[in-house]
Amino acid sequence: MLAAGIVFAAGANLISPRGLVLTRNYFPTGSGPLSPMQSGAGAPRPGTNSANPVPAQLLAARIQEQGFQLISGRQATQLFHDPRCQQGIIVFIDARDESHYREGHIPGAYEFDPYYPEKYFTNAFPACQAAEQIVVYCNGGDCDDSESAAITLRDVGIASRKFYIYGDGIPDWTTNGLPVETGARNSGTLRRPEK
Amino acid sequence: MNTNPSSRNRAADIFAVLARWLLGAAFLYLGLNKALHPVEFLKLMRQYDLGQGALLLTTVAALLPWFEIFCGLLLLAGVAVRGTALLLILMLVPFTALVLRRALAIQSALAIPFCAVKFDCGCGTGEVFICRKLLENLFLLGLSGWLLAGRGRRFCARYHLLPGRTKAGP
Numbered sequence: 001m002l003a004a005g006i007v008f009a010a011g012a013n014l015i016s017p018r019g020l021v022l023t024r025n026y027f028p029t030g031s032g033p034l035s036p037m038q039s040g041a042g043a044p045r046p047g048t049n050s051a052n053p054v055p056a057q058l059l060a061a062r063i064q065e066q067g068f069q070l071i072s073g074r075q076a077t078q079l080f081h082d083p084r085c086q087q088g089i090i091v092f093i094d095a096r097d098e099s100h101y102r103e104g105h106i107p108g109a110y111e112f113d114p115y116y117p118e119k120y121f122t123n124a125f126p127a128c129q130a131a132e133q134i135v136v137y138c139n140g141g142d143c144d145d146s147e148s149a150a151i152t153l154r155d156v157g158i159a160s161r162k163f164y165i166y167g168d169g170i171p172d173w174t175t176n177g178l179p180v181e182t183g184a185r186n187s188g189t190l191r192r193p194e195k
Numbered sequence: 196m197n198t199n200p201s202s203r204n205r206a207a208d209i210f211a212v213l214a215r216w217l218l219g220a221a222f223l224y225l226g227l228n229k230a231l232h233p234v235e236f237l238k239l240m241r242q243y244d245l246g247q248g249a250l251l252l253t254t255v256a257a258l259l260p261w262f263e264i265f266c267g268l269l270l271l272a273g274v275a276v277r278g279t280a281l282l283l284i285l286m287l288v289p290f291t292a293l294v295l296r297r298a299l300a301i302q303s304a305l306a307i308p309f310c311a312v313k314f315d316c317g318c319g320t321g322e323v324f325i326c327r328k329l330l331e332n333l334f335l336l337g338l339s340g341w342l343l344a345g346r347g348r349r350f351c352a353r354y355h356l357l358p359g360r361t362k363a364g365p
Contacts, residue, residue, distance in 0.1 A: 001278045002282065005266065005282065008261060009257075009259070009260075009265060010257075013233075016230065018230075018231065018234075019233065020234075020237060020253055020256060022250065025253075027249060115237075
């Protein structure tokens, strides 16, 4: 019966459109917890006591090790307001899942969920090729999906020096009252969160 | 009030069938919650530090939810009830131990009372207080143990699938 259960589970995972690919390493940054308190779920949520941010030095060292640069919210804001952002020379990549992206992303950011990269290569890859600076972000805190996204894109040929990891991610962006775009990229629907 | 042994047995049997359905529905629900969001489950599994091997982590995250669904369906249908109950015990014991280990680590890091520890254990129910989670798991273990003892055999599809086998069979 154990064997029947395993066969059923393997078959269902294979058929499911959301199934995982067993041979893929979904955590290029390492499959263990990033910090002793890591919840794995990303942004700290109200009422939970498990999600602490990864210490800044640890995060910076890990990002540097990959050949990327860690940037602050202030630097991300400067890059966002840089005229080159409008020309596609600076691009933003949102490494969260589709539902979070649609709830609100940095205006003009490309969607790139590193767990389903094949869905997003068509749009994100040419943009990254053309760009000189690529700002990648996710949920801040212990979320390392931005690094995973950068690694995935680097592995298909985008130079690592182009990547700037916005470590504090979207929670920092919204806390600073900066605008977010809801729905699809360039939907034009902007929302300015309250500070 | 009739309290003869046969009516007590019948009541226990009906209760055991309800327990089987409850356990089956619970595992179906928990499994579906994970199977519909496998990446979230995979990320949550990471907190247990099952080793540096990505393959083990991915395999567990990919197969476990569907395996739970499989067990849930078997219990609801009443097929291989005791074997399924045994499998559930074999799954629940190590996972309860992992959740407990994780909770102790959080408690130690935050220096808070044990029952104040709240986290998403990846069990399919979102964030829960650890004491509640442990009680839930003990309850599920108790039900599984009861079914393993041979209770809950009424309304089992097994007897339609294998008409030669009787309820008194092993």
